[in-house]
Amino acid sequence: MCIDRILKTYMPMTETAFYILLSLGQPKHGYGIIQHVEKITNGRIKLGSGTVYGTLTKMQNSGVISVCSDEERKTIYEITELGKELMRVEVKRLKELHNNAVLFEEDFKNESI
Amino acid sequence: MKVFKPFWSFNIEKTEAWLDEKAREGFELKDVNLYTKVFHFKDNEKKKTTNSIAYGINQGGAISAALKREGWTLLCSKKTLFNKRDWTFMENVKRKEDIKINPSREKLIKRLSLISGLFSAVMIYFSIIFISFSFLLLPLVIQWALGSNKVLYIKSVAEQSSIPKNMSYFTSSDITGTLKILAVIIVLIVIVRALEKRKKSLKSITKKVELLENESKEYSDVNSENERNSCLEDEASFDEDSLVVKKRRGWWFEPDKLEEWLEEMESKGLNLYKLDIKGTKFYFVKGRKRKIKYIADYQNSSDDSYYEIYTQDGWESVFASKGDFLKWTIWSKKYKEDIPRIYSERSDYLKQLRKRLFAYTCYFAPLLGITSYFFIKMLNLLPGLIEKDRFGILPLYLFVLTPLLIWGELYVRVIRAYFRAIRVNS
Numbered sequence: 001m002c003i004d005r006i007l008k009t010y011m012p013m014t015e016t017a018f019y020i021l022l023s024l025g026q027p028k029h030g031y032g033i034i035q036h037v038e039k040i041t042n043g044r045i046k047l048g049s050g051t052v053y054g055t056l057t058k059m060q061n062s063g064v065i066s067v068c069s070d071e072e073r074k075t076i077y078e079i080t081e082l083g084k085e086l087m088r089v090e091v092k093r094l095k096e097l098h099n100n101a102v103l104f105e106e107d108f109k110n111e112s113i
Numbered sequence: 114m115k116v117f118k119p120f121w122s123f124n125i126e127k128t129e130a131w132l133d134e135k136a137r138e139g140f141e142l143k144d145v146n147l148y149t150k151v152f153h154f155k156d157n158e159k160k161k162t163t164n165s166i167a168y169g170i171n172q173g174g175a176i177s178a179a180l181k182r183e184g185w186t187l188l189c190s191k192k193t194l195f196n197k198r199d200w201t202f203m204e205n206v207k208r209k210e211d212i213k214i215n216p217s218r219e220k221l222i223k224r225l226s227l228i229s230g231l232f233s234a235v236m237i238y239f240s241i242i243f244i245s246f247s248f249l250l251l252p253l254v255i256q257w258a259l260g261s262n263k264v265l266y267i268k269s270v271a272e273q274s275s276i277p278k279n280m281s282y283f284t285s286s287d288i289t290g291t292l293k294i295l296a297v298i299i300v301l302i303v304i305v306r307a308l309e310k311r312k313k314s315l316k317s318i319t320k321k322v323e324l325l326e327n328e329s330k331e332y333s334d335v336n337s338e339n340e341r342n343s344c345l346e347d348e349a350s351f352d353e354d355s356l357v358v359k360k361r362r363g364w365w366f367e368p369d370k371l372e373e374w375l376e377e378m379e380s381k382g383l384n385l386y387k388l389d390i391k392g393t394k395f396y397f398v399k400g401r402k403r404k405i406k407y408i409a410d411y412q413n414s415s416d417d418s419y420y421e422i423y424t425q426d427g428w429e430s431v432f433a434s435k436g437d438f439l440k441w442t443i444w445s446k447k448y449k450e451d452i453p454r455i456y457s458e459r460s461d462y463l464k465q466l467r468k469r470l471f472a473y474t475c476y477f478a479p480l481l482g483i484t485s486y487f488f489i490k491m492l493n494l495l496p497g498l499i500e501k502d503r504f505g506i507l508p509l510y511l512f513v514l515t516p517l518l519i520w521g522e523l524y525v526r527v528i529r530a531y532f533r534a535i536r537v538n539s
Binding site: 029030051052068081 | 169178179423425428
């Protein structure tokens with residue numbers, strides 16, 4: 001798939017998709033992704049196996065991740081160049097959101113404190 | 114140098130070994146023509162390389178980073194028709210035993226499953242024809258062989274015109290036709306068995322299952338490990354009294370009811386031990402009350418990574434339907450406080466429900482369509498039949514009405530289960 005179709009399909013990314021692709025910046029097993037996301041969100045997001053399996057299948061079909069087998073014949077997933085391009089666009093979008101959120105944070109401050 | 118290898122894609126391991134041999138002889142793979150099945154080699158120095166053939170999603174002909182790091186280099190990459198998949202031929206200077214990361218075999222296995230499935234479907238089609246033919250033909254043949262004078266054996270069609278009215282007959286072309294169909298069926302069975310054997314060898318099942326079982330022990334709670342050990346002790350001392358068997362057919366039409374029922378049994382102290390192969394008998398062991406979540410999961414197509422991911426997450430497979438397609442698996446997981454889920458996002462949960470409903474609709478629609486069509490046709494005939502006082506046609510009505518009602522009722526249950534599931538908060 002070319003980058004335009006990928007952007008159309010995935011943008012804006014759901015938290016699940018974003019965190020899964022983020023974790024795959026380094027090669028991991030399926031369960032490694034679940035553990036990693038739980039750790040970096042401080043337990044807030046505990047991905048379900050069905051969600052992970054479905055998302056990984058979809059990402060593999062779009063070409064944003066690659067699959068290999070390790071010595072024990074278990075599957076390893078990793079982000080591809082196409083996936084990295086998607087993440088660069090998404091990170092840019094998130095940075096814009098974050099900067100504006102911090103900029104206008106005052107408007108939403110709790111007055112009663 | 115060119116070599117013609119028409120069936121190379123059906124025995125991947127053999128083809129890879131052959132490529133290794135060619136490399137040792139000093140021939141490096143230059144190109145493969147997927148349509149003419151011709152392998153093109155160029156002269157090179159003699160190399161001891163390990164060759165691997167990958168079948169996967171169209172990656173634009175590139176090898177993934179992980180593979181490159183392991184020393185794999187691209188020989189050639191060919192896109193298949195419709196551009197969805199590609200065949201990638203790669204080599205590695207390391208010896209096979211030393212290579213830690215290999216291309217995934219999943220898509221290859223799926224491809225074999227699909228082809229095997231298609232051949233099986235054709236085989237079933239011919240088997241139905243064969244059985245219906247034999248059903249009509251066999252009684253006649255037996256009667257003729259026993260010397261009945263009511264049955265004629267005719268050599269050719271030309272003699273048909275001279276048959277007396279009360280005689281049944283069969284021709285030699287009926288016999289040869291039936292035998293031809295049988296021959297086709299046998300050939301198909303041989304092909305399907307060969308494909309399944311190739312699939313099994315690609316999967317290397319035993320090693321993987323062992324490792325997965327060890328994995329699920331690793332990842333689960335220490336407490337549940339002790340529970341499982343005590344369960345295994347109980348297993349050894351099974352006697353008639355502690356085993357309870359319950360029959361439950363068609364639970365796959367209403368999986369939510371099955372899940373509730375299993376959890377109810379557990380709360381009564383009946384621990385689910387296993388199911389029979391067909392998935393209709395449930396074996397329970399009298400034990401302690403357990404907090405277990407059961408989920409009946411449907412997948413249009415599943416593969417090894419489906420099982421990997423779920424078992425690594427601590428789910429145990431109590432039952433799995435045969436085959437890779439239209440797969441039903443019953444998963445279980447013990448818990449303490451939070452009820453475990455397999456879909457953490459509601460949109461994924463809903464998507465699975467829709468896929469399931471769609472699959473069932475594809476299954477029931479033609480069945481209901483055909484029987485309704487016949488039913489309506491017969492309805493049109495009814496007034497005429499009552500006039501002629503031909504009530505002998507009534508059994509035929511039941512013959513059409515019964516499947517219509519049975520299938521219709523099942524499909525209604527499927528739809529109701531779907532709407533129930535949508536309303537669930539999980």
